[in-house]
Amino acid sequence: MTGARGARLVQRVSSTRAFALFAPYVVPVLDRAVHRLTRGRVLLSARMLPGLVLTVPGARTGRPRTTPLACMPEGEVEGSWILVGSNFGRPGHPAWTANLLARGGEAVVNWRGRDIPVRATLLEGEERVRVWEAALAFWPPYAAYQRRVERQIRLFRLERR
Template identity: 85%
Template sequence: MAPGPGPASAPGPGPAPDRALRLVQKVSSTRAFAKVAPHVVPVLDRTVHRLTRGRVLPSARMLPGLVLTVPGARSGRPRVTPLACMPEGEAESTWILVGSNFGRSGHPAWTANLLARPEEAVISWRGRSIPVRARLLEGAEREEVWRVALAFWPPYAAYQARVERRIRLFRLERR
């Protein structure tokens, strides 16, 4: 499995210097970041993404990112969530999502929505709307992807160490 572009090659003005990247990884691994980031990062991403009609996603300056729209598991109403992702391969036809929830105790709501409605998800990827099918990864496939995810973004290890739940991993494929 090819993880696609890494954090330093995320869309933006150019590669982030290694020192800056390490600093961001260190900060994002902290409990303080886990308390603040869920209230700031998604709101900023959603607002800028909407205002630029899908062309700009601020968090994608450090990590590749997409905006997931999937009906709510109970309400059925569209839920829009900006997320970091791991694109797979050059064809831009599959993406990995990590349900880390910034290392907080509960699974993020978007994971329950994907479990309930895996055929109804749509992503905004680099300004394009793409219908996708979601699949929860399990077993050996999950373990292989988890190893790639840790190499891709090491703070995931700190997130997993803080929680008792097993972080959910999903593969999104074009429909």
């Protein structure tokens, strides 16, 4: 199964509660392992969605925390990405979002094997609404994730420093 049909199947599966139960424990572990083994050249989840690896100091410990994430590249020039703090539709905000907020948005992303210093901005108001609509068009399962949680899913724009 390939192409649009395969993409719809993956979207349907990733919208389920069952996926939300196991994916947070399986997908990042596999992504980190493959990313490390290929020296940053391959991110498994990026076969379906663009992906990057975010490194930001922990909010409490200050130790670097590395998280593979799906992203929505913005614009024609590399250097701006949208991150969606969906946490696979689970109740709490993902830890990486709290780390970004605690550290003033300073982080590093590994994009296609290159480390790039970035600054993250939490999107709010009309800008958030506009970007949320773009995110839903980009990956429709985000709508199912939002319906399952009471919190507003955080959106961040990352830009090169």
